[in-house]
Amino acid sequence: MIEKTIKTATEYFQNFFSYDYHPKGFLQSVDTRVKLVGMIVLIVASVTTFNLGKILAILFSSLIISKLSNVSFRDLVSRVWLFTLFTFLIVLPLAFVEGFEYVLAFTLRVLTAIVLLQLIVLTTPFNELLYAMRSFKIPEILVFSLGLTYRYIHLMFSELLRILIAMESRRIKKMRYREIWKEGGKILGSFFLRVYEKGENVQRAMSLRGDRIKFYSKPFKFGIEEALFTLLVVFVLVWWCSL
């Protein structure tokens, strides 16, 4: 249980530092609000068509954007291959009914959308996303809770891992499934109690500081990078429509 959990967590946590791998590049310099809108437009364009030419046009453009943003091709492939393969295998039986072109187009649509989403993830620090959400008038409570969620994930996981290791060090025999689940339930129960108390402490600390929710946001920037990005998105859309 512990080994598998640590493996899953390590794979997951790599994403936290993903922005640090690619701190400089074209997409990184674009204002997050402009970037989010542009990338979502491209994602919608990629998933609303089955025309192979149109899908490949957006995929090709997204690969150029990734190159300009110093996101390595290998890194991108390592993040998208698994789900693309999964999607391909799911729709593969439909090749007998709908033809292989449908299977290919469906998989490529999903691949393109995942590549675009990964480009957002790899080039945007989370706090910038929170600023963008506030600019889009998403309620403060939700944005602030998101900030807390992100900030406490590491702490919560290390807390959980400490409890797991303590349990494992007390174990003297191999447990059966039923025992693992029963013990696991107790462990998670005690974990959530600690979480609850931590939450209450954080709330009290916030109250002591005045209990004000204030989100600082960056002023909206529309410089040369944003203009170039917008032009690129418009160009891709015009290309998409002409195919």
Added chain:
Amino acid sequence: MHIPDGYLDMNIAGLFYLLTAIVLGYSIYRVRREKVNWTLAGITASAIFAAQMLNWPIPGGTSAHFVGGALAGILLGPYAGCIAMACVLIVQCLVFADGGITALGANIWNMGIVDVFVGYYIYKALERRNMFLAGFLAGWIGITLGAIFAGLEIGLSSYFHYSVAITVPTMGIWHALLGIVEGVITGSIVNYISTTRPDLLEAKEVRVGKAVWIALAVLIALSPVFAYLAELVNYSEPLENVAKHLGVSEHPLWEGILPDYTIPGVNPYVGTLISGAIGVIVVLAIATVITRAVAR
């Protein structure tokens, strides 16, 4: 259970964004009005996130993951629980690219609303009987219904050429099996907390206010719109399609009181509307009677 981009039609993705925005918006309003400790929602969300990484071994050499929607509802109440699960799913989408951005509304609906609210109300109905059983059924039914919704959303999407007759049973049956693990974990946690800090579970009573009844009335009033939308996408009963392909016709032993959702002698559209309204009243009445009987 996270639906990625490309699986859902844009109208279905848009509809679930809208429904999610309504419920999430109402939850935020309730949390703000009732001065619920929303800091807990954020921190519990990060804990649920951590707990989701645990690999629970199941017979056959494989493992299952915990989702935690029902637990969030039980620990925080449905409104703060809904916010906590929305946080988990938004972070998973925007930091880990787990679940698509166009499908985010549907994903929050399945795991952050259906799982949380269904789980919470099942727990509330059964908590006086047996804590473990209440937690178990909340976790199990919550996740299974969430998965059935996911199957419906994907199956109704014309992009994904598997029909509802395939997607719903696949998602439903598979998650009903895996959901047993979710149920056992939820039940064990609730049982543990009820013996060590019962006060945490007692303070989450939620009164059904006027707004809920208004929302229910609006949904009932809007139901013909959904029927119209179903017609717009040429939806038809999967079993009827199968029967048509096989050349089989129906010979019912008893036609029922409202045969095929119509009233004999009345215009079929009006008849369907009336029989729909009767169905809603009957279901509401039965649900009310059962809920009261169980809660007593």
